[in-house]
Amino acid sequence: MSALPQPLFASIQGAFEFIITPQSSNVTGGRTVGGIDQVIELTLTQLEVTLLALALSLLVALPVGLYLGHRGTGELLAIGIGNAGRAIPELALIAFMAAAIGVGLLNVTIALAVLGIPPILTNAFVGIRQVDRSSVDAARGIGMSEFEILRKVELPLAVPTLMTGVRTATINIVATATIAPLAGVLTLGDFIINENVYGENGVLAGAILVALLALTLELALAGLQRLLTSRGLKLKPA
Amino acid sequence: MTSVLALPLAAVGEVGEGFFKERTSDTLPCQSGDALFCFGWAKDNIGEYVSPAVQHVELVAISVVLGFAVAFALALLAHRHRWLRPPFLLGTGVLYTIPSVAFFFLLLPFTGRGRDTAIIALSAYTLQIIYRNTIVGLANVPTSVKDAARGMGLTDGQILWRVELPLATPEIVAGLRIATVSTVALATLAVFAGAGGLGDPIYEFINFKTNIIIAGGLAILIAVAFDAILFAIQRLATPWRRTVMA
Amino acid sequence: MRTTSKRARAAIAVLLALFLSLGVAACGSDDDDTTGNDEGGGGGAIVSNPDNGKVTLTVGSKNFTEQIVLGEVYAQALEAAGYKVKKDLNLGSETVALKNVKAGQISGYPEYVSTALTSFFEAEPEEVPADATEAYEEAKADFEKEDLTAFPPTPFASANAVGTLKKTAEERDLKTVSDLEGQSEEMTLYGSPECRQRIDCLAGLEELYGLKFKKFVPVDIGLRYTVLDKGQADLSILFTTDPQLSAQADKYVILEDDKEVFPAGNVIWVTTPEVVEEAGPDYEKTIVQVQEGLTLKVMQELGARVELEKEPAAKVAAEYLESAGYTG
Numbered sequence: 001m002s003a004l005p006q007p008l009f010a011s012i013q014g015a016f017e018f019i020i021t022p023q024s025s026n027v028t029g030g031r032t033v034g035g036i037d038q039v040i041e042l043t044l045t046q047l048e049v050t051l052l053a054l055a056l057s058l059l060v061a062l063p064v065g066l067y068l069g070h071r072g073t074g075e076l077l078a079i080g081i082g083n084a085g086r087a088i089p090e091l092a093l094i095a096f097m098a099a100a101i102g103v104g105l106l107n108v109t110i111a112l113a114v115l116g117i118p119p120i121l122t123n124a125f126v127g128i129r130q131v132d133r134s135s136v137d138a139a140r141g142i143g144m145s146e147f148e149i150l151r152k153v154e155l156p157l158a159v160p161t162l163m164t165g166v167r168t169a170t171i172n173i174v175a176t177a178t179i180a181p182l183a184g185v186l187t188l189g190d191f192i193i194n195e196n197v198y199g200e201n202g203v204l205a206g207a208i209l210v211a212l213l214a215l216t217l218e219l220a221l222a223g224l225q226r227l228l229t230s231r232g233l234k235l236k237p238a
Numbered sequence: 239m240t241s242v243l244a245l246p247l248a249a250v251g252e253v254g255e256g257f258f259k260e261r262t263s264d265t266l267p268c269q270s271g272d273a274l275f276c277f278g279w280a281k282d283n284i285g286e287y288v289s290p291a292v293q294h295v296e297l298v299a300i301s302v303v304l305g306f307a308v309a310f311a312l313a314l315l316a317h318r319h320r321w322l323r324p325p326f327l328l329g330t331g332v333l334y335t336i337p338s339v340a341f342f343f344l345l346l347p348f349t350g351r352g353r354d355t356a357i358i359a360l361s362a363y364t365l366q367i368i369y370r371n372t373i374v375g376l377a378n379v380p381t382s383v384k385d386a387a388r389g390m391g392l393t394d395g396q397i398l399w400r401v402e403l404p405l406a407t408p409e410i411v412a413g414l415r416i417a418t419v420s421t422v423a424l425a426t427l428a429v430f431a432g433a434g435g436l437g438d439p440i441y442e443f444i445n446f447k448t449n450i451i452i453a454g455g456l457a458i459l460i461a462v463a464f465d466a467i468l469f470a471i472q473r474l475a476t477p478w479r480r481t482v483m484a
Numbered sequence: 485m486r487t488t489s490k491r492a493r494a495a496i497a498v499l500l501a502l503f504l505s506l507g508v509a510a511c512g513s514d515d516d517d518t519t520g521n522d523e524g525g526g527g528g529a530i531v532s533n534p535d536n537g538k539v540t541l542t543v544g545s546k547n548f549t550e551q552i553v554l555g556e557v558y559a560q561a562l563e564a565a566g567y568k569v570k571k572d573l574n575l576g577s578e579t580v581a582l583k584n585v586k587a588g589q590i591s592g593y594p595e596y597v598s599t600a601l602t603s604f605f606e607a608e609p610e611e612v613p614a615d616a617t618e619a620y621e622e623a624k625a626d627f628e629k630e631d632l633t634a635f636p637p638t639p640f641a642s643a644n645a646v647g648t649l650k651k652t653a654e655e656r657d658l659k660t661v662s663d664l665e666g667q668s669e670e671m672t673l674y675g676s677p678e679c680r681q682r683i684d685c686l687a688g689l690e691e692l693y694g695l696k697f698k699k700f701v702p703v704d705i706g707l708r709y710t711v712l713d714k715g716q717a718d719l720s721i722l723f724t725t726d727p728q729l730s731a732q733a734d735k736y737v738i739l740e741d742d743k744e745v746f747p748a749g750n751v752i753w754v755t756t757p758e759v760v761e762e763a764g765p766d767y768e769k770t771i772v773q774v775q776e777g778l779t780l781k782v783m784q785e786l787g788a789r790v791e792l793e794k795e796p797a798a799k800v801a802a803e804y805l806e807s808a809g810y811t812g
Contacts, residue, residue, distance in 0.1 A: 033681075086419045087461035091426040091437050092454030099445045100274075102714035103703055175337035179427070181677070182444070184701045184711075192343050193430070194677040194702075196577035203343050210340040218335045250529040251777035253807040258785050261731035261792065269794040270731075272713065279794055286796050351589070432572070442552070442574060444706040446794055 014201035015208055033198050034205070039188075043213060046177050046187035050217070052109045053173050057116030058166070065124025069158075070150050078125035085118020090176045094183050103184030111183075112176055116169035123165025127158030156230050163225035170221060174214045188213065269448060276448045284452070286439065291456050293434040297425045298464070301357050302418050305364030310410075312365070313372035314398070323373065330366035338363060338424055342431040356433035360425060364417035371413025375406030404475075411472040415465055422461035426454075528564065528811035530770060536566035539763045544590030545573040546581050548705040549797070550642065550725060553786050554594045554751060554778075556801035561774035564811050565766050573797075577678045578603050582754070585632065591759045595634075596642060597623045598749025602683050609684055609692070612747035616641065620752055633757050635771050637750035640725065640780040644684050644746045645738035646673075647722035647729075649712050653737050660740040661693055664719075668695045671718035674711045677702040679721055686721075688745040712736065724748065725780065727788035751775070777808040 022035030068074040097111040131154045139153045155162075178189035191198050191206025198206070268276035309330070316322040336344075341359035349355045379402045387401045403410075429437030436453045443449040541562055545555030555573040563569045572590050575581050578599050584590045597619045601607040605626045613619040616637050624634045646661050653659070656667055664671070679685035680702065689695050697719075703711060709728055711717035722729070728736055753771050760767060782804065789800045805811045 083419070086416065087423055087458050089423045089426040089436070089454050089457040091429070091440050092450050092457065095440050095444050096447065096450045096454065098707060099447050099450060099710060102716050103701070103707065103711060104716060171335055178337045178339045181702065182704050184703050186702070189339065190677070192339060196579040196678045197681060207340040207343040211336040211344065214335045214337055215332065250809040253777060253782055253804065257807050258781065261788055263732050263734050266731060267793055270792040283796065443794065444704055445710040
């Protein structure tokens, strides 16, 4: 006497229960889905791919942006890449990576890094460029090496702009990591995209969790920015 | 590629013999394989992308107009009343941070599947950049200019519309440009909300590189077009050059 | 400064006008896939009945090629019969589609009898009747308990299958699914996300075949051959009606389902009694009529055109309807 599985009604309470305790799946097999263990697993995967992609983006974009900014050349490139990067359609990127290279963590990480590079590159460049030239000249005058100038004068002053770029990159990466399940990397987006597996409560739970994860990361980075910004620079909110 | 019309010899429901085609691995066309781009197929099928592209433009246009309307209003309010600024910045910031796909499904119980949900989520995403740029643009107007205007007898309202806003225009339009380009890229995800757009063809043939390149390429072209139009308007409005950062 | 302010105001005005006009134009336009019936049936077997023009039907489908083609066939047939038809294809897997029918978001969609019985009604694979009519009757009775109904089945049936590259099968000497015993622990299996819970998929492989895989990776159904090609998947869940299996038989093989865990299912149209009543007798008549031509061979041909030649599903469906004499 099997009743057709009733879609669990999406409700905040239902979503909350989904997060805390494993639910019996409403598709045959009686598989359990949800529960705190699975939530943690998918959250960790999303964090993993986000942080890996961010690290890769920083590795590529930061040196280039800082160098170009310090030298004062390549403005067209730095700003141009920033503008172009904003236009990259996220779904097309993930789909293309999956079709061209294949599914899996490495490929998704690369795709996400492509999204993260433009804002970091542009903001590194602009951040350094807008440092007061007289400070730089003064530092050069007292005999600092180019690298020292970058490290001790320009970089600290560029931190706010740079960190803004990192935060933008992170938001883009986290958002796109949400659809990574299309390419075989199971992030929290799996709850959202695959309603047939997790039910309506799963979808709502996934949406809430992804939103919370993104906000938490943003908060953490804002805090980091505060920490790294030298005292004299703490800006007042606009 | 076209089938032979079955003459009504066979009973209804039976396709003609010419309907079937022998296919072997060697005779498969470009699009069955793994080629990066099949020009023949692209030429034949480009018409299929018109409707999704139009939907895409519609989605973006409506979302940006809506986002601009709301963000602009918020900025005007916060410009007048300083205490509103932190909460507004925070609010728009939160909406910006929440990934759109999550947003679609958070809205689902209220607005259902379809275009409305996508539009609300996409508009919400644009609020922060437009709001911030508007507020900063207005705040950057030198006090001396405002004082001069006040000295000439202009009211606060007149100062806003005839002095502050025109001077803030470059900043505002720059924010609008960034918001629009981002929205074009993001609107590919509208397929998850059942709202169509260029994400539809991508998702339909998700393993076909030519398809992804065309649909993605069209999205990029649309972004560039929007950006160019807005840039032209920005140039028209501001004889002096200003670089605005990301 | 006056010039600046004038230019700036003009600029803002142009800007607003541009966007507003785009927005208004968009709001005003009809963007759904609504197709009206502008001309009567041109001489095909399906005759347009003007009474049907009052009824709007929304045709849904699940999220893979065969389903989308079927959706198009039914949608165009109903349109030829005079109905106003909207399409909401590519919805998702069976639970999503069913939910949409129950909620009235779609009028109906094509479901496989085997999926209905095993996924919705928790039948074991061996309980699925081999006879198509018997299976249909059982599913229909089950659907009726849920205030749904189903129309008679198509001639063709489809089933899940465990597939792999031909050379993998030769290297490992795999002919049946049971041959995977002892080897599956070192092989990765790729399938749809819902495969994990379905008894005619991973769940059945684990419970009824007793197989353990090194890893199961859920991916979009559209990638089921891509992952084999790229060498990432050792095994992939395929469909017996896939055109690749006949056109590229030198590349892909499916393993024989010796324990009969993957029952084949004909397609039945699932809908609600309310829609049936509202739409009138032509609703069922058209659906049953148009699907009579859908033999296995025809489905594979249609599938080949969409999946291999990448023709739009709508065009392929139209070709079928014309060639089979349904539309003029």
